[in-house]
Amino acid sequence: MDDLPLHQSAEILVGSNGPVVVAELLDAIAGSDGPAATLSARLGGDDPVAVDHADLAVDHAELVAAASREATRLADIHVRPEHLVLALVELAGGPLERARGVLQVIMGERAHADYEGLRPVVRAEAPRLVLVAGVPGTGKSTLAEALAWRLRAPVFSMDWQLGALVPFGVLRADNTVPLADLNLTASAARQLGGRAVQGVGVLVGGLGVPVVNEPVKVDGVNSAAVCLCLVGGTDPG
Known part of the structure; x- marks a missing residue:
């Protein structure tokens, strides 16, 4: 099996060829910022796990x-500095499984710190829902993704939600549209309903999605304004 490419952070530490002095490598790693x-x-x-580098x-x-x-x-696509440390443990005949466990703890700590550092996105006072509808192949999903990126909003798509149900074999000719309507409505209600999740949503639907052109009331919220974007017209012919 071919070796994975070195990440830039690892390549700086070991270069491209030649013997690697372990003490120098560990000194360089110690001066870096990372796992x-x-x-x-x-x-x-x-x-108790130690790398005897001398x-x-x-x-x-x-x-x-x-x-x-x-x-x-670890399902990575690059060799990173932490992988070099594990490699040193293996080559030195050290307790590799213990070292792997230590790394997993470190990565968990970093993920938790990142999570603790998250701050809630400031949402609009009045929730908004943007409906994107049109004939197939006219760019509804492309437009929805662009809108969501600008608005920092989630995207809900009929195709995506129905596609998630395909492996379970539950879709039939008589229930596909009702399931799509139910799932999309539930997604919109969850985004627009509770006070903690009021915000902006972008909904990608097909021709069968009902269009709402007036303020709607979802779980007691009366100010959920809905904007409809028609892409490529609505006449399949």
């Missing part, structure tokens, strides 16, 4: 191959 630095510190500090030098190709295996195991 590899945390992993290296925990493996070489009070944690003045050892490892073959570049062997190091990258071992790191590539670790990256592949």
